[in-house]
Amino acid sequence: MVSLRGLDKSFPVRTGWRQLLRLTAAHDSLPVLCNVTLDVRAGEFFGLLGPNGAGKSTLFRTLATLILPDGGEVTVDGLDVVREAERVRRLVALVGTDERSLFWRATATENLELYATLHGLRGATARARVAGALETVELADTGNRMVGQFSSGMKQRLLIARALLHRPRILLLDEPTRSLDPISARRFRTFLRAELAQRQRCTILLATHNPEEALDLCDRVAVLHLGRLLASGPADELMARYGEQRYRVGVPWTQLPTLQRALRTMGVVPTELTSPSPDRTGRQLAEVIIPAGEAASTSIIRTLLDGELDVLWFERVGLTLADLLERVVRGGGAPNDA
Amino acid sequence: MMRMEWITARSYRLRMVLSFVTLLLAVVPVYFIGRALDPTMAASISTEGGDYFGFLVLGVAVVPLVAAAAGTLPAAIASGIGTGxxxxxxxxxxxxxxxxAGLCGYSLAWGALRAALVVLLGVALGMHIAWSGLALGMVIVLLTVLAYLPVGLVAGALVLRFRTAAELPKLAVYASVFLGGVYYPTSVIPTWIRHLADVVPISFGLRALRRVLLQDASVSSVVGDVGALALSVAVTTVIGMYxxxxxxxxxxxxxxxxxx
Structure with a gap:
């Protein structure tokens, strides 16, 4: 469905006045995507994971025909994004987080009607698509309200509705939960999975810097860093390989030697040990971080409690992008199956 | 896109009401100036209707349209870049x-409506119009507007490339007002600069429009000006689109x- 073969892209670096006055013909350029090769299959929920500046948005904008690649070949459903850009635009929809790209002084329906027209839809067909898109994103009741009065979550859903109007085969979601609060983000993810992926059967590419979001939602995930594809593969395989679970255990500082002894007995080696920190009553506390799977963690907590340790907290440490990148780089990257 | 512009514009109600008020305020002084200077100007505008008030009204009606043709696209592109x-x-x-067309359509349609209102106000204040020439007059106005659209295309290209139109639309409009016979006939411009007026599209447009609407001139008498305008549109549009x-x-x- 989406195929990238050796995609390269560099952007010219903005020159200073001094360099400009020298009138040199040579320009510095900043590589943004370097020899990226990957395939996304039809109906797949594909995650593109990487920190800011990894090249995720550039890759998406290339697929959406907004950016011309410097080298390599990019095709969408067999169509070249440079030579057959207009046809590609009928297949692809890019959803960003820029709420300003909506017309705030018009209603949601009016916004969608405009884009339906731009996609060549007219009359009853356009009206039906607009109504359907609003229904899909659960904004049917607010279609006649001015967009300026919408919450961020509603605007985000309206951006999705706008993208769905021409029934694209590929949805490019560029950090869609970035401006949402955790509860709205969770609801939005459920919506992506249940409505867009499962019901509408869209091929979805999701760019995110949240590993848990990518590994949780997507069938396959690619890790992009500084324009290079470090790893890609099924989300569960990547999770098993790099998503080592860790737990944070808190005990009173005086019980730290006992905790360490207990962990040693179980063969658990703490990865981090924090310095003593006082709680609200002034009691000094210690925290250690231990690697453990879900099953092992249950037996560890049981053993610790049986050992009469005063365990103050035992909680899972979320997987951070920095951790994941570090592990991928350390592991030399996963075989690129994409 | 025109509809969206209309929806946005009408949502600013006060601004819309004030735009009509300013239109009225712009025409009334023109009436007094036109009547006051008519005896002085009549001879020099004898080939363009001979009525200075009518001469002025048509100039005042067309200039905002020309300004919209030259300035709307770069402004719309700049705004579109800013908002996404x-x-x-x-x-x-x-x-x-x-x-x-979508980005410029509303401004041009709105400008055309305002131009029509200016002319109607002029008629209400005693301006004589040859209604039989209205259709041809509209074609001439359309060609004049299209002749300035390439300025907008090039200015839009500059905005895309350099994020500034480098005041190109304003320069084009100011130069046209100065050289194009908007407030006075081109015959009163010093000879050394008059040659420049001969390449300003609005000169051809206004001259032909005044002959048709104020003098009831036939198509054949304005064919030269209309042809020059059409040629200018054809050549500059290709350059602008490129x-x-x-x-x-x-x-x-x-x-x-x-x-x-």
Whole structure:
């Protein structure tokens, strides 16, 4: 469905006045995507994971025909994004987080009607698509309200509705939960999975810097860093390989030697040990971080409690992008199956 | 896109009401100036209707339209880059001519309505119009507007490429007002600069329009001016579209469609 073969892209670096006055013909350029090769299959929920500046948005904008690649070949459903850009635009929809790209002084329906027209839809067909898109994103009741009065979550859903109007085969979601609060983000993810992926059967590419979001939602995930594809593969395989679970255990500082002894007995080696920190009553506390799977963690907590340790907290440490990148780089990257 | 512009514009109600008030305020002084200077100007405008008030009204009606033709596209592109609407529109399969028409359509339609109101106010204040020449007059106005659209295309290209239109639309409009016989006939301009007036599209447009609407001139008597306008439209539109396409290609290459 989406195929990238050796995609390269560099952007010219903005020159200073001094360099400009020298009138040199040579320009510095900043590589943004370097020899990226990957395939996304039809109906797949594909995650593109990487920190800011990894090249995720550039890759998406290339697929959406907004950016011309410097080298390599990019095709969408067999169509070249440079030579057959207009046809590609009928297949692809890019959803960003820029709420300003909506017309705030018009209603949601009016916004969608405009884009339906731009996609060549007219009359009853356009009206039906607009109504359907609003229904899909659960904004049917607010279609006649001015967009300026919408919450961020509603605007985000309206951006999705706008993208769905021409029934694209590929949805490019560029950090869609970035401006949402955790509860709205969770609801939005459920919506992506249940409505867009499962019901509408869209091929979805999701760019995110949240590993848990990518590994949780997507069938396959690619890790992009500084324009290079470090790893890609099924989300569960990547999770098993790099998503080592860790737990944070808190005990009173005086019980730290006992905790360490207990962990040693179980063969658990703490990865981090924090310095003593006082709680609200002034009691000094210690925290250690231990690697453990879900099953092992249950037996560890049981053993610790049986050992009469005063365990103050035992909680899972979320997987951070920095951790994941570090592990991928350390592991030399996963075989690129994409 | 025109509808969206209309929806947005009408949502600013006070601004819309005031725009009609200013229109009225602009025509009344023209009436007094026209009547006061008519005896002095009548001879020099004898080939363009001979009525200075009518002469002025047509000039005042056409200039905002020409300004809209030259200035709307760069302003719309700059605004679209700032808000992100341009990128979303570029992601649709709409062609470049249709996009340009969509971005400029509302301003031109609104300008045309205001121009018509100015003329109607002029008629209400005693301006004589040859109604039989109205259809031809509208064609001439359309060609005059189209002759300035390429200025907008090139200015739009500059905005895409350099994020500034370098005051090109304003320069074009000011030069046209100065040289194009808007408030006075080109015959009163010093000889050494008059040659420049001969290449300003509004000179041809206004001269032909005044002959048709104020003098009831036939098609054959304005065919030279209309032909020059049509030729100018054909040549400059090709250049303008080329400039805009090149600029779009550049921003796609540089990845700056959304950077302001």
């Amino acid at each position: 609407t341009l990128e979303t529109q570029l992601c649709t399969p709409i062609g470049l001519p249709a996009l340009v 400039a805009l396409r090149s600029a779009l290609r550049h921003v796609r290459q540089a990845g700056t469609t959304g950077q302001y």
